[in-house]
Amino acid sequence: MKFIAQHDQMDCGPACIAMIAMYYKKKYPLGYLRENCFLGKDGVSLLGISIASEKIGFDTFSAKVAIEEISNKKNLPCILHWNQNHFVVLYDVKYDFFSKKNVYKIADPGYGFIKLTAEQLEKSWLSDNDTGVALFLKPGDQFLDIKPPKEEKKNFQFIFHYLRPYKSEFFQLFIGLLGGSLLTLIFPFLTQALIDEGIGNQSLRIVYIILLAQIFLFLGNSVIEIIRNWITLYIGARINISIISDFLRKLMKLPIKFFDAKMIGDFTQRIADHERIEAFLTSQSLFTLFSLINVSVFFIVLAYYDLMIVMVYLIFTILAIIWVLFFLNKRKILDYQSFQRRAEHQDSIYELINGMQEIKLNNFERFKNNAWEGIQIKLFQVNQRILQVNQYQSVGFNFINHLKNILVTFIAANEVIKGNISLGAMLSISYIIGQMNSPINQLTNFFRSFQDARISMDRLGEVHSQNEEEIQGQIILDGQKIDQSENHGSRGIRIHDLSFQYEGPKSPYILKDISLFIPEGKITAIVGASGSGKTTLMKILLKFYPPASGEISVNEFLLNEMSSRSWRKHCGAVMQDGFIFSDTIERNIVTGDENVNDKKLRKAIETANLSEFIERLPLGIKTKIGAAGNGISGGQKQRILIARAVYKNPKYLFFDEATSALDADNEKLIMEKLDEFLKGKTSVIIAHRLSTVKNAHQIIVLKNGNIVECGNHSSLVSNKGDYFHLVKNQLELGN
Numbered sequence: 001m002k003f004i005a006q007h008d009q010m011d012c013g014p015a016c017i018a019m020i021a022m023y024y025k026k027k028y029p030l031g032y033l034r035e036n037c038f039l040g041k042d043g044v045s046l047l048g049i050s051i052a053s054e055k056i057g058f059d060t061f062s063a064k065v066a067i068e069e070i071s072n073k074k075n076l077p078c079i080l081h082w083n084q085n086h087f088v089v090l091y092d093v094k095y096d097f098f099s100k101k102n103v104y105k106i107a108d109p110g111y112g113f114i115k116l117t118a119e120q121l122e123k124s125w126l127s128d129n130d131t132g133v134a135l136f137l138k139p140g141d142q143f144l145d146i147k148p149p150k151e152e153k154k155n156f157q158f159i160f161h162y163l164r165p166y167k168s169e170f171f172q173l174f175i176g177l178l179g180g181s182l183l184t185l186i187f188p189f190l191t192q193a194l195i196d197e198g199i200g201n202q203s204l205r206i207v208y209i210i211l212l213a214q215i216f217l218f219l220g221n222s223v224i225e226i227i228r229n230w231i232t233l234y235i236g237a238r239i240n241i242s243i244i245s246d247f248l249r250k251l252m253k254l255p256i257k258f259f260d261a262k263m264i265g266d267f268t269q270r271i272a273d274h275e276r277i278e279a280f281l282t283s284q285s286l287f288t289l290f291s292l293i294n295v296s297v298f299f300i301v302l303a304y305y306d307l308m309i310v311m312v313y314l315i316f317t318i319l320a321i322i323w324v325l326f327f328l329n330k331r332k333i334l335d336y337q338s339f340q341r342r343a344e345h346q347d348s349i350y351e352l353i354n355g356m357q358e359i360k361l362n363n364f365e366r367f368k369n370n371a372w373e374g375i376q377i378k379l380f381q382v383n384q385r386i387l388q389v390n391q392y393q394s395v396g397f398n399f400i401n402h403l404k405n406i407l408v409t410f411i412a413a414n415e416v417i418k419g420n421i422s423l424g425a426m427l428s429i430s431y432i433i434g435q436m437n438s439p440i441n442q443l444t445n446f447f448r449s450f451q452d453a454r455i456s457m458d459r460l461g462e463v464h465s466q467n468e469e470e471i472q473g474q475i476i477l478d479g480q481k482i483d484q485s486e487n488h489g490s491r492g493i494r495i496h497d498l499s500f501q502y503e504g505p506k507s508p509y510i511l512k513d514i515s516l517f518i519p520e521g522k523i524t525a526i527v528g529a530s531g532s533g534k535t536t537l538m539k540i541l542l543k544f545y546p547p548a549s550g551e552i553s554v555n556e557f558l559l560n561e562m563s564s565r566s567w568r569k570h571c572g573a574v575m576q577d578g579f580i581f582s583d584t585i586e587r588n589i590v591t592g593d594e595n596v597n598d599k600k601l602r603k604a605i606e607t608a609n610l611s612e613f614i615e616r617l618p619l620g621i622k623t624k625i626g627a628a629g630n631g632i633s634g635g636q637k638q639r640i641l642i643a644r645a646v647y648k649n650p651k652y653l654f655f656d657e658a659t660s661a662l663d664a665d666n667e668k669l670i671m672e673k674l675d676e677f678l679k680g681k682t683s684v685i686i687a688h689r690l691s692t693v694k695n696a697h698q699i700i701v702l703k704n705g706n707i708v709e710c711g712n713h714s715s716l717v718s719n720k721g722d723y724f725h726l727v728k729n730q731l732e733l734g735n
């Protein structure tokens with residue numbers, strides 16, 4: 001069984017499938033499996049794993065079984081549901097002759113290979129008294145015929161293009177390093193001259209001259225080193241900024257669905273990862289190049305002294321490098337683990353700070369603290385294993401190196417005794433060997449850094465190779481196009497037979513066979529119990545998620561053929577979880593508009609009834625709010641979000657519980673002003689409050705993802721159906 005590590009916190013399912021596919025000699029990229037697993041907010045489900053496995057030709061069967069069923073090797077490898085929140089592969093069971101017990105061999109994508117006894121396995125696997133969940137996979141008839149897609153890996157070309165703008169700086173660095181290398185080359189000859197000419201001839205003058213030359217050489221080297229460090233810092237910082245800014249730009253082009261399956265830590269860790277690429281590009285690769293030049297020149301000088309020594313040196317150096325390479329795979333697995341643990345650590349800190357209020361309210365401190373300590377322990381364990389591998393790597397490497405030095409010294413001493421070389425030459429050889437140590441060490445650092453950069457690049461590549469939301473050739477809607485577009489019959493948004501599932505074809509339908517017409521210039525309200533799919537419908541209309549089936553058209557244009565960005569330009573929305581940026585009130589309202597239009601801004605503030613609130617603030621509209629500014633109330637937040645939508649002045653408006661946090665007076669006032677603003681605009685309003693929806697031109701009632709009623713307020717009330725039941729209490733209150 002070949003081990004495949006999970007890359008992100010929610011990747012365990014896809015990694016398990018990849019390992020089992022690999023077991024049957026098929027290599028599937030993790031990204032492809034991840035896409036077909038339909039990862040959701042809570043990670044992957046067993047259903048998602050079986051859908052993805054079937055897609056690549058496996059026959060799958062999941063069941064709750066007892067340990068005897070999985071002890072039967074015929075059913076292996078299989079996937080086990082682990083600790084209720086993870087998936088692992090059980091690939092072998094062996095009878096241990098000494099303990100007279102079965103040993104279960106597990107490949108845990110978040111850890112590595114582990115061997116467990118039946119008791120240990122049961123502890124993590126059983127979900128009730130004596131059974132646990134297992135998914136059995138066997139290659140089906142088509143497994144061999146289905147061709148795995150090619151893995152799109154970012155190669156170093158992608159990274160090296162970041163170096164291009166700094167050609168002249170690199171040239172300067174190159175010259176500096178070359179100068180430094182040449183200077184160090186003079187030292188061994190000076191040493192030999194010092195001994196053979198100076199001491200040998202008992203001439204103090206020659207000794208002075210040689211020592212003076214050494215001082216000047218040292219000074220020259222130091223100056224070169226200082227300049228080199230400055231240039232490296234400059235290029236490094238620039239490259240880092242370009243890589244991260246490209247990464248962020250790419251992130252902003254990805255669909256919302258991508259973010260559903262990722263945690264904050266997955267992103268922050270990736271950004272931290274960039275430093276490794278930068279370090280590799282700026283220092284490691286160049287320094288290694290020069291180390292190689294140095295080593296080669298030293299080799300030539302050594303060969304001039306003694307060929308035998310060169311041979312010994314070469315053989316031992318190759319042995320040392322093989323030793324270092326031997327540990328690279330282990331390092332890679334540990335690096336993925338460390339990435340995940342660090343991401344988990346960041347998520348836990350983020351949650352701790354964001355959830356502080358609830359933590360304090362519910363005496364959650366100890367539990368959360370323990371959870372954080374648990375993560376730290378795991379992080380410590382990974383760090384321990386990393387240290388161990390690094391130590392094996394460097395201790396072995398140093399041992400081989402020292403053995404080599406001793407051997408070389410022995411050979412050189414032997415040659416001096418035999419009278420083949422002078423004492424000065426021997427000291428010169430010792431000096432060269434000493435000087436070569438650091439470039440050879442540099443070489444091991446290079447291998448490590450190269451590997452780190454490669455892993456970081458793979459992780460980056462996962463984001464860079466994601467499909468963007470915008471697809472070339474999509475319809476770009478400008479205002480005129482929308483105004484002039486025709487719809488056979490009446491103008492507006494037409495939804496035809498729309499169904500939607502969040503997590504793939506076998507997951508539950510959130511919306512089922514919805515057909516609806518949202519007339520242009522009118523208000524359509526959507527009501528329904530919590531969880532009935534109202535917000536989901538709105539998100540589909542805003543093109544955040546594509547429908548599983550069915551069509552949506554805006555006048556004559558199909559929504560799925562439109563550019564999302566251009567469609568959203570015509571839409572204003574106040575979402576339930578709308579976000580206040582850490583910036584001034586003004587910037588929070590005008591958002592991306594670079595030239596603030598005062599008239600529009602005043603109108604937005606007035607419509608959202610914010611004037612009084614803003615006037616009371618000493619800095620007025622320039623007051624900072626959000627994370628780094630003044631706290632605002634829930635109602636104030638909603639009013640700022642409304643002002644944002646009003647300032648945008650779009651043709652289509654979507655309000656999801658936009659006024660739910662407002663007091664009745666404020667709501668009434670804003671609704672009256674909004675009525676005026678919404679005239680001639682197409683609006684969709686989701687609300688639980690009767691006062692908000694009652695005046696809508698049409699009201700749609702959603703129940704479990706289906707439309708159960710449609711009409712205006714009075715007709716629906718007289719129907720005494722679902723709408724009546726939903727608002728009954730509020731009607732009584734009204735009466």
Ligand SMILES: Nc1ncnc2c1ncn2[C@@H]1O[C@H](COP(=O)(O)OP(=O)(O)OP(=O)(O)O)[C@@H](O)[C@H]1O
Nearest residue numbers: 040041260502510529530531532533534535536537
């Ligand atoms: N990102 C998501 N991934 C998976 N399931 C989701 C996601 N968002 C919502 N759901 C599920 O979809 C269903 C409908 O949710 P939705 O938010 O559309 O309901 P709603 O009618 O707007 O509810 P409310 O009135 O409480 O806001 C819920 O069962 C919810 O658990």
